[in-house]
Amino acid sequence: MNDTIIKVLYIDDEENNLLSFKAAFRRKYEVYTANSASEGRKILEHLSVHVIIADQKMPQTTGVQFFTEIAITHPDPIRILLTGYTDIQALGQAINDGYIYHYVTKPWNELELHNSMKNAYGAYKSRLDLKNKIAELEKTNDELNRFIYSISHELRAPLVSAMGIVNLVKMEGLFESSGEYWPLIETCSIKLDYYVQKTLQYYKNNKTDSEHVEIDFKTLIPDLIEVYSYSDKETYFYTDIKQEMPFYGDSFRIEVILGNLISNAIKYQKEDEQNKKVEIQVTISATEAEITISDNGMGILNEHLEKIFTQFFKIKTNHGSGLGLFIVKEALNKIDGKISVSSSSLDGTTFKITIPNVK
C-alpha cells in the first residue's frame, strides 16, 4: 500500500481552491484538478483515479449530481464531497444511496482532508482486494469443478477398463488360472472405484444446491436395494413403506444417504449368520419422512458409536473406506435431516433417520 501513490481528482469551480489544493497535496498525492463536472468527466475517461473530491456548489452540475452520475460509469473511485453550506437534504440522500463515502466541510483543513483521502484510499484498496479475492476464488472453484469432472471421466475410465478385463477373464474361465492374482486385481479395482465414487459423492454433496423433487419411496427403496445387493444375494430385505402422500426432497442426497446405509447393512453382516436380513421401514407424513434401517449384522461397539460419523473412521477388521457414514451425516446436514443409531452385537444395528418433507 505504501508503494502506490494515491491518485486524486479534485473538482471545484473556484480556481483558487484548485491551486491551494494542489499546493497542499502535490507532494503526497498524484493530483488532478478540474474546474467543472464535465471537465472532471473528461479526465475520468482517460484515467482511473482512486479518490474523487468534488465541491457541492458548482454551476450547472452540483457535486452530488456529479457523483450520482459517475457512480454508474465509474463505480470504483471513492467519492468525497466538499460542502461549504449545509444542504442536509441533498447530502443525506446521496450518502444513503451510497454515492458518497465522506463529506468534508469547507473551508477544508489540510489534516482533515488528508485523513479523509487516506481512509478513502483504504476503502478503495479493500474493495479492490475483495474483488480480486472473489475472482481468485471463482477461478479455484472453476478448476475444482473441472478436476471433479476429470475424476469422473479420465481417472475412472482406465479403471473401468481394467474391471472390464477382469470381467472378460471370468467369462473365458481364466479367473482362477493364476492363483490369487486375478481375484486380487479385482478386489483392488473395486476398492479404488469405491473411493472414486465416494469422493465424488462427498464433493457433490458439498457443492450442489438442494433441488426438491417429488420422491416415491415405493420405487426408490426397491431400486436402491437392487443396486446395492447386486453382488450379495444372501441378505434378505424386508420392506414396509407407508407413503400415502407426496414427499418432496432432495433426491440426490436422499439416494446417497439411503444407498450408503443399505450398502453398510449388507457389508457388515455376520459372516456365519444363516439368516442375514435387513429391514427397512418408511413412514411419510406431511412434515417428514421417518426411515428405519435395521440389520442383524455384527453391530457397532459402544465405544465406537460416537465416532462412526467422523471422516476416515474405520474398524480394523473391515474393509470400509471410513467415508460412507461421514457422507451420510454431511448429506443429512445439508437437508436438515437427523440420524440416530442404536446397536448391539446381539441384535445388530438400527439407524433411524428423519428428513423434512419440504412442501
Next chain:
Amino acid sequence: MLNRQRKLLLIDDNEVDLKINSKIITISKLFEEIVLCQSGKDGLAYLAKYAEDPDGLPDFILLDIQMPEMDGFEFLERFKNFPKVVTEKCLVAMLSSTLDFGDITKAEANPHVITLLKKPLFLKELEELLKK
C-alpha cells in the same frame, strides 16, 4: 432370445475398451457381426455408407460418451438427421464410465437413446436390454 440380432456397431475412441467390449459380445454370441469404429465420425461414415442399403445397417449401436472431437451427444445430433430407415432400424444405447449427473440425465433425456449402460459392460445387462 427370439431373433438373434445381426449386426452391432461399437463406437468408442478407447482402443482397450473397444477390444474388451467386442470380445465380451463375441463370447456372448448375441450378434453375428460386430463393427468397430474409433470415432463418432467413422461411425457416421459407416451409417452413411448403408443409408441406401438398409440391410447392411447395424441393428444396434453402442456409443461411448467421452470422445475427442465428436462426443457421443454430438454424434446423436448428426444421427437424428439421417433418414428414418436409419434412425428407426439402429437402436442406440450409450456405454460410458461416466458418473457425471449431467451426462446421465442428458443421455436419459435423449429420444434416440434407449438407455445408458455403465462400463464395465456386464453381459447380463446387455442381454436384458435386448430382450425388451
